[in-house]
Amino acid sequence: MLVGTAVLANCAAPARDRANGGASAHAREIVITTVPLLTKEIATTYQFLKKDFAPGGVLAGKEVYEFMPSTITVFEGDTLRLTFINPEDDAHSFVMKDLAVSIPGQSETHAIYVAAKAGIYDFVCAIPAHLPMMRGQLVVLNQEGTAR
Numbered sequence: 312m313l314v315g316t317a318v319l320a321n322c323a324a325p326a327r328d329r330a331n332g333g334a335s336a337h338a339r340e341i342v343i344t345t346v347p348l349l350t351k352e353i354a355t356t357y358q359f360l361k362k363d364f365a366p367g368g369v370l371a372g373k374e375v376y377e378f379m380p381s382t383i384t385v386f387e388g389d390t391l392r393l394t395f396i397n398p399e400d401d402a403h404s405f406v407m408k409d410l411a412v413s414i415p416g417q418s419e420t421h422a423i424y425v426a427a428k429a430g431i432y433d434f435v436c437a438i439p440a441h442l443p444m445m446r447g448q449l450v451v452l453n454q455e456g457t458a459r
């Protein structure tokens with residue numbers, strides 16, 4: 312907990328320090344939970360979902376999960392200490408430019424990612440049954456606070 316406190320204090324540094332050639336890049340603790348929204352199990356509670364999951368239904372062969380949060384905003388040069396929490400028994404993955412993480416069921420998984428260049432980067436779970444719904448974006452701002 313002391314390390315987390317130190318990171319938070321460090322990230323509260325004035326924005327002007329950021330214009331210092333990246334010397335003030337921060338480490339950021341980011342927790343992403345994989346959350347089931349519309350899964351086959353939920354069809355036992357919401358009967359109308361049975362039609363959606365049936366052949367020809369809008370969710371045939373699919374299940375809806377989300378990454379929470381699904382939008383992450385950081386600054387260029389930041390080191391992201393990612394923690395993925397998957398409380399459910401289905402496996403997931405977190406795939407984006409230069410990073411691919413397997414997320415087993417009922418697990419906590421860690422990864423490190425350096426947000427090297429400003430831009431907006433899509434990430435997805437690559438499990439076919441979870442696409443195209445399980446996705447998000449990493450927004451990497453430059454020192455001026457834009458993502459271009």
Ligand SMILES: [Cu+2]
Nearest residue numbers: 403436438441
């Ligand atoms: Cu998934």
